[in-house]
Amino acid sequence: MPPERPGNALPFLLLTSFRVLIDELHARLAEMGHPDLRPAHGFAMQMISRGGSISDLGRRLGVSKQAASKTVAGLEKLGYVERRPSALDQRQIDVALTARGVEALTASGEILNQLRDEWADTVGEQEMLLVEDVLARLGGFDGLDRFVGWLGA
Structure with missing residues (x-):
């Protein structure tokens, strides 16, 4: 028996569900005082929370160091991240979440639990x-690592 939907419907069903979920996440984050956060910010902040430099972030996101630097600059301007001297190498600058960044990432997790x-x-x-x-x-189960690099966020 042929399927009710063609195979090419599956990616759109998955993407639409993802979009609905992420749009509602960001609507609720905006209500909580985070109106400027975008989906790409969330992926970047997840990777920044793991520690490291802008180069590390670029590798994790699958983008150039310049693109990672631009993302960090935007998040820095919004108050979600800061640059700090590395504890391991004084020539290196690390990127870390600020208290506002931790708050937004924590809220995102709570909202996603509610949405689920x-x-x-x-x-x-x-x-x-x-x-x-x-x-x-x-x-x-390793979705974030595989997805973000593929997306080129």
């Missing part, structure tokens, strides 16, 4: 667990 629960309320907990299990089997 809201989706489960909509489709049922068993269906939500099934979706998560299937996506984890298909894509693997």
Whole structure:
């Protein structure tokens, strides 16, 4: 029996669901005092939270050092990150989240937990667990590392 949807519908279903989730995340972050954060900022802040320099950030994001520097400058201007002398190498400057950056990243995690629960309320907990299990089997559990470099955020 042929599927009800063609195979080319799957990427759009996944992307649309992702977009709905991320748009709602950012609407709620804006309500909490973070109106200038964008999805690419979230990916960058996740990588910055792991520590390291602008070059490290560029490697993690799969972008040039110049692109990473531009992202850091934007986040710095918004008050989410700061540059600090490296504790390991005094010639190196590291990038770190500020208290505002930690607050935004923590809030993002809490909001995503709420959104997941809201989706489960909509489709049922068993269906939500099934979706998560299937996506984890298909894509693997190391999604952020694989996705961000591919995206070129």
